Amino acid sequence: MSKPSLLFWKLFLAFWLATTLTFLVGVGVLELGRFRPGDPHVQTILAAQERLLQQFGVEAAGQLLSVWEHPPDEAIGVYDSAGQLLAGLPVAQPVYERAVISKDGRTLSIRSTHAPDERGRPWPHTPLLIGTLMSALFSGYMAYYLAWPLAYLRRAMSDAAQGRFETRVKPAMGKRRDEIVDLAEDCDRMANQLKVLVQAQQHLLHDISHELRSPLTRLRAAIGLLRQDATRLEMLERIERESERMDTLIEALLTLARLQGRPESIEREPVDIVELLAMIVEDAQFEAGIKGCRVQLQACPPFIAYASGELLYRCFENVIRNAVRYTRPGTTVRVSAQISEDASRLRVQITDQGPGIEDCRLQSIFQPFERGVGDTSVGFGLGLAIAARAVHMHGGNIAARNEAGGGLTVEIDLHSARSLHDITLA
Structure with a gap:
């Protein structure tokens, strides 16, 4: 220990x-x-003695003192003007003495070995x-x-x-010295290390993406030259498809790297989320029609949020296109938008009629390069990751669940923040 x-x-x-x-x-x-020397009991007896002497005389005062059960160290006596004891006990060294005019007009004095306490106990x-x-x-x-x-x-x-790693705690502790200061120092060290790691990751993604763009540009130029030879058209079409696929991957990586930065680095403006959904659903109808299914929007009144329209467009587009990809032919992808009672939040649900996913992967599907079994030739596993980053950057939440009758529902919850400060606090 x-x-x-x-x-x-x-x-x-x-x-x-x-x-x-x-x-x-x-x-x-x-x-x-x-x-303490003062005793409220003595005070009561002395007050009674004074009233008895004034109203009834020495005899009544003596009767009271004769029946009073006094402590051994306490004594009260009534004396005349000549110092003669008339009633009570003798008091050799009085601590308290008070003159009183008796009923018969004589000047008497009440003496006590204890002084009364006017304040009481x-x-x-x-x-x-x-x-x-x-x-x-x-x-x-x-x-x-x-x-x-x-x-x-x-x-x-x-x-x-929230990605702000510049905050330091130890300077605010002053001259304090204990384990809490050590914890603050470790917290500052952790924040600095996280900043280094995040910046290294962002730089790596950015550098890789840009390094891939250069050979891709040269590859496309070479494809243009080779198209002049008709005997190689089939090979060129395959090369062109792969180059477009690589370009899509690079664009997704750049978007993901940008989303992993600071929230304040993204430009925001008032955006009607419901109108944005309507545009995306209209575009998705074309792809759904080719597959033999359709996309249905259950809209609500306009919902204005202070957000990045480009990022939210990518977010909803990735989720809806993903639902269209996995829903069964002849079914409907339902997109519903509901505003909360206090009009502060918008809940968007995208439900397909596909096979769903394993319960253990409901969280991991929002990680980069996470794809389902047998999906290695379709997409790169970045669509839902980009959607999750975009939602979190706007202070919202995203989650997935399997429906009881089959299919997958992705639920996105956003708030109507009016400023960057509101987004930070959300």
Whole structure:
């Protein structure tokens, strides 16, 4: 077992000190209230003596003192002006003395060995109140001591999750020295390493894509020259198809690399998502007609979002074309758009009538180069990956599920953000 850390000792000593001080202060207040010289019981007797002497005389005052069960160290006596004891017990060294005019007009004095306390006894819940207040102060301090650095850490993790790796936590900790500062330093180191890795990946994709473009351009030029020889047309057509396929792959890689950058690097403008869907469905009808199926749109009122129209177009186009590719001939691909009750979110569902996919692959199909069994000759496995990146960049969600009657549904959830700040917070 490792030895206790610095943060452990801070917490232990702080709570131990709070508990100890609460107990000691509470006990101290009780003891002071018990042994202080003032006694409200003596105060009651002295007040009664004064009233009896004024209204009934010395005899009534003496009867009260004769039946009073006084403590051994307490004594009250009534004296005349000559110092003669008239009632009660003798008081050699009075702590309290008060002159009173009796009923018969004589000036008498009431003497006591204890002084009355005009304030009375302390409130019985005072120790509890003091303990509660001190515990609240210490707890508040400890909560602040622990909460504010964790809030910085949470903000840094959120920034890193959104691709902003420049946020640093350790400088905000000041001169603090404990395990939380070590955690902040590790967090900063992690963010910097993630930044390096992401930039390296983006540069790699970008460099590969551009390096592939150069031989592809020369290949197309060579195809143009070879077309002059009619005996090689079949071979040239195959080469041309493969070059177009390579060009499509490069374009998809460039788009994917761009989507893996910062959200703020994408230009945004107000876009009507429903109108965008209508355009895509209209274009997809041609491809669906060749296969013998159709695409149906169940639209809703216009939904304006602050977004990149180009990226969302690619997103919905990839998903809808993917659905058309896998749906059975003679069936319908349903595209539905629904606005939430508060008009802040739009839910788009694309459902095909195909074979669906394995449940274990419902998440992995949104990863790059992920294709189904037997699909190696169709596409590159980048369409759904691009769609997922585009949706996440706009603060939305995308998910897939198999339908009970067969087929696959891809659900896309977007919000009507009006600014980049709203997108960041989404």
